[in-house]
Amino acid sequence: MADELGMDLFGEIDPPQRLLMGPGPVNAHPRVLRAMSADLLGQFDPEMTGYMNQVMALYRPIFGTHNRWTMLIDGTARAAIEASLVSLVVPGDRVLVVNFGRFGLLLTEILGRIGALVETVDAPWGETVPLDAIAAAIERFAPKVVATVHGDTSTTMAQPLEGLGALCRAAGALSYVDATATLGGMEIAADRWGIDVVTGGLQKCLGGPSGSAPITLSDAAAAHIFARRHVEQGIRRADITDGAGPRIGSNYFDLAMIMDYWSEKRLNHHTEATSMLYGARECARVALGEGLDARFARHAAAGRAMTAGLRAMGLRVFGDDAHRMTNVTGVYIPDGVDGERVRTAMRDQFEIEIGTAFGPLQGRIWRLGAMGYNAMKHKVFITLGALEVCLRCEGFAVSAGGGVEAAIAAWDA
Amino acid sequence: MADELGMDLFGEIDPPQRLLMGPGPVNAHPRVLRAMSADLLGQFDPEMTGYMNQVMALYRPIFGTHNRWTMLIDGTARAAIEASLVSLVVPGDRVLVVNFGRFGLLLTEILGRIGALVETVDAPWGETVPLDAIAAAIERFAPKVVATVHGDTSTTMAQPLEGLGALCRAAGALSYVDATATLGGMEIAADRWGIDVVTGGLQKCLGGPSGSAPITLSDAAAAHIFARRHVEQGIRRADITDGAGPRIGSNYFDLAMIMDYWSEKRLNHHTEATSMLYGARECARVALGEGLDARFARHAAAGRAMTAGLRAMGLRVFGDDAHRMTNVTGVYIPDGVDGERVRTAMRDQFEIEIGTAFGPLQGRIWRLGAMGYNAMKHKVFITLGALEVCLRCEGFAVSAGGGVEAAIAAWDA
Numbered sequence: 001m002a003d004e005l006g007m008d009l010f011g012e013i014d015p016p017q018r019l020l021m022g023p024g025p026v027n028a029h030p031r032v033l034r035a036m037s038a039d040l041l042g043q044f045d046p047e048m049t050g051y052m053n054q055v056m057a058l059y060r061p062i063f064g065t066h067n068r069w070t071m072l073i074d075g076t077a078r079a080a081i082e083a084s085l086v087s088l089v090v091p092g093d094r095v096l097v098v099n100f101g102r103f104g105l106l107l108t109e110i111l112g113r114i115g116a117l118v119e120t121v122d123a124p125w126g127e128t129v130p131l132d133a134i135a136a137a138i139e140r141f142a143p144k145v146v147a148t149v150h151g152d153t154s155t156t157m158a159q160p161l162e163g164l165g166a167l168c169r170a171a172g173a174l175s176y177v178d179a180t181a182t183l184g185g186m187e188i189a190a191d192r193w194g195i196d197v198v199t200g201g202l203q204k205c206l207g208g209p210s211g212s213a214p215i216t217l218s219d220a221a222a223a224h225i226f227a228r229r230h231v232e233q234g235i236r237r238a239d240i241t242d243g244a245g246p247r248i249g250s251n252y253f254d255l256a257m258i259m260d261y262w263s264e265k266r267l268n269h270h271t272e273a274t275s276m277l278y279g280a281r282e283c284a285r286v287a288l289g290e291g292l293d294a295r296f297a298r299h300a301a302a303g304r305a306m307t308a309g310l311r312a313m314g315l316r317v318f319g320d321d322a323h324r325m326t327n328v329t330g331v332y333i334p335d336g337v338d339g340e341r342v343r344t345a346m347r348d349q350f351e352i353e354i355g356t357a358f359g360p361l362q363g364r365i366w367r368l369g370a371m372g373y374n375a376m377k378h379k380v381f382i383t384l385g386a387l388e389v390c391l392r393c394e395g396f397a398v399s400a401g402g403g404v405e406a407a408i409a410a411w412d413a
Numbered sequence: 414m415a416d417e418l419g420m421d422l423f424g425e426i427d428p429p430q431r432l433l434m435g436p437g438p439v440n441a442h443p444r445v446l447r448a449m450s451a452d453l454l455g456q457f458d459p460e461m462t463g464y465m466n467q468v469m470a471l472y473r474p475i476f477g478t479h480n481r482w483t484m485l486i487d488g489t490a491r492a493a494i495e496a497s498l499v500s501l502v503v504p505g506d507r508v509l510v511v512n513f514g515r516f517g518l519l520l521t522e523i524l525g526r527i528g529a530l531v532e533t534v535d536a537p538w539g540e541t542v543p544l545d546a547i548a549a550a551i552e553r554f555a556p557k558v559v560a561t562v563h564g565d566t567s568t569t570m571a572q573p574l575e576g577l578g579a580l581c582r583a584a585g586a587l588s589y590v591d592a593t594a595t596l597g598g599m600e601i602a603a604d605r606w607g608i609d610v611v612t613g614g615l616q617k618c619l620g621g622p623s624g625s626a627p628i629t630l631s632d633a634a635a636a637h638i639f640a641r642r643h644v645e646q647g648i649r650r651a652d653i654t655d656g657a658g659p660r661i662g663s664n665y666f667d668l669a670m671i672m673d674y675w676s677e678k679r680l681n682h683h684t685e686a687t688s689m690l691y692g693a694r695e696c697a698r699v700a701l702g703e704g705l706d707a708r709f710a711r712h713a714a715a716g717r718a719m720t721a722g723l724r725a726m727g728l729r730v731f732g733d734d735a736h737r738m739t740n741v742t743g744v745y746i747p748d749g750v751d752g753e754r755v756r757t758a759m760r761d762q763f764e765i766e767i768g769t770a771f772g773p774l775q776g777r778i779w780r781l782g783a784m785g786y787n788a789m790k791h792k793v794f795i796t797l798g799a800l801e802v803c804l805r806c807e808g809f810a811v812s813a814g815g816g817v818e819a820a821i822a823a824w825d826a
Contacts (some may be wrong), residue, residue, distance in 0.1 A: 012783060013694065022455060026457065042435055046804070047428055113660060234772050235771055271490070275622035
């Protein structure tokens with residue numbers, strides 16, 4: 001019977017070779033894709049748990065931390081955000097969100113579903129929130145948790161985080177940062193910033209595919225979460241005792257069980273996504289092999305070159321220069337130019353993808369990324385050259401080569 | 414500073430070539446791993462959305478359904494279970510769990526966290542629940558949702574599901590089945606069974622890695638879930654209106670937004686795990702290329718051979734013969750034999766993994782799997798031959814070759 005539903009098998013997987021210069025995902029580093037083709041292991045095989053321990057070690061420097069609890073969540077970046085918030089926050093807790101874009105709004109959305117009492121301290125899209133405004137909001141609202149985003153790709157802004165952890169600790173609040181869009185491309189200093197929980201993704205500056213999300217937790221956050229430990233029936237063990245705190249509202253995102261899975265306890269929770277773990281491991285090896293300082297400098301050069309090139313073409317760059325993410329740049333669509341026609345021409349004529357925008361910026365800006373394996377000279381220059389041609393085709397006057405030449409000059413500036 | 418944390422990069426990924434003959438994960442089909450090394454695409458690239466549509470079409474026959482809403486959840490099999498339950502069930506809803514093992518208990522655990530009123534109808538581990546007992550429980554409890562497992566690897570039992578959908582519909586209940594361990598290996602007939610939501614995983618009979626979870630939803634289930642639609646702030650659109658029902662308690666697992674993401678609306682929710690999607694697509698192409706009936710027959714032959722071989726070695730097979738999963742077999746550890754020493758010898762001497770057990774069966778049975786790419790004659794025979802040697806080394810009397818010969822005879826029986 002099953003075969004009677006019989007059907008087309010379509011062809012072998014054979015995607016076109018697109019150059020992904022939007023806000024992410026971007027093209028994966030070939031070493032990452034190759035690592036993912038290694039054969040699988042059983043989840044408690046000593047070779048597998050050895051790789052898990054290596055992943056924990058490899059991601060500590062990437063997060064700028066010595067935190068023991070540094071591991072992966074099996075899902076996209078958004079999965080790690082929800083795992084952090086549902087494990088940190090008890091329904092009814094007061095949570096302050098430092099909000100300056102779509103991904104700040106996402107935090108409020110997730111927190112609302114968890115049942116938190118949410119207040120925000122906001123900046124207009126294209127700006128960031130001053131530390132003294134955050135301090136005043138913490139003073140006024142007395143939150144249990146403060147949550148924010150490092151780089152919000154919707155606005156291309158990077159929120160300064162120096163000093164935030166100290167503010168939170170002084171107020172007795174735990175802190176959370178979504179670093180999805182900057183991890184591996186801009187410095188993340190979980191320990192120096194004093195942030196309790198930081199999460200990321202592979203598909204931006206780390207040059208991997210979406211589907212595995214690195215996370216790090218301070219000892220204080222881990223203790224808070226272990227106090228809510230509730231091991232599921234069917235796998236309870238004498239050596240793992242439940243905490244006295246309220247049970248975490250999700251099983252899949254229960255960080256207490258996930259930490260027990262990644263610890264020497266090896267509690268059977270989910271079945272670790274082995275190929276994604278191999279990929280995450282290789283992302284970290286590529287990044288650390290390059291050297292993090294060199295990698296941050298490369299992303300900074302790419303952002304500088306992209307911005308200079310766009311300006312030299314007569315375009316207006318979006319947002320506050322002082323707090324720009326290095327790896328994604330917003331630029332206003334010129335008056336009289338159809339933004340979607342240009343994006344289509346970029347894809348059809350040059351196999352290059354650039355990004356559209358969300359919410360109040362939809363139809364007003366494009367977002368051009370250069371991150372991970374794509375934060376490279378030639379990819380930035382090729383993208384600018386192609387954009388110039390597509391703009392001229394739409395009747396916007398751009399002098400030939402000016403954007404590319406300015407970008408070349410800016411790369412080494 | 415980041416580099417000052419500097420460290421060992423460990424070596425290139427190079428796992429030993431283990432033969433995974435436990436309850437899963439198993440070795441992936443090489444075609445699946447190769448497909449996963451294809452270059453990435455932007456998430457709304459027409460080539461990418463084309464692949465997403467192909468995945469929807471390819472998984473319909475695998476689920477035995479014509480359901481429009483047939484897609485992937487970005488996470489392990491457990492992620493799809495939680496997405497189904499949190500989207501179907503409103504806190505306070507009465508939910509009946511048909512429970513016959515660890516994964517039935519997992520359903521109760523997830524439901525408890527959602528805030529459902531849960532009642533179970535149970536079978537002892539090693540048996541299944543008779544349909545009339547389920548009917549009586551539905552009559553008595555009047556649940557809004559009935560949830561169960563198809564094959565529960567913890568007990569190696571497959572729950573008969575013929576007629577369950579009709580019972581649920583007559584009572585006005587929606588139905589959910591976790592088919593993680595059988596999808597692609599035993600027949601799943603979502604439409605004929607009348608089950609509203611069925612979920613699976615790649616790492617068992619589909620011969621892929623863990624990390625992407627196929628799901629199918631009936632129109633009735635989809636309508637129920639869309640009535641709870643709540644599009645997150647920051648990506649709201651005029652063409653997508655919220656439902657009147659209570660908001661779903663999770664953002665990541667909100668099936669209304671996930672369906673909108675997989676529909677022509679292409680709502681921006683998560684960033685699809687592209688490499689895992691390529692892998693899931695290839696799993697389905699391998700399965701449908703073989704033919705589902707041939708594939709189910711191959712798994713049945715493997716289970717028959719494994720069972721016959723174990724019995725010919727003088728071992729006692731666990732559980733009810735009438736309701737055995739074809740792809741995983743439980744066998745009692747003989748008196749006086751140290752189960753973990755045998756498992757270690759199997760791995761150290763033969764590079765073969767066999768499974769331990771959970772809860773009441775821990776230390777009492779081993780679980781031997783033969784599924785997906787490993788449901789093959791030679792892998793079953795090699796495993797039995799190796800087990801025979803390891804048992805003799807532990808002092809358990811087994812006559813040489815008897816198990817393998819019985820398995821060879823049973824394969825074609």
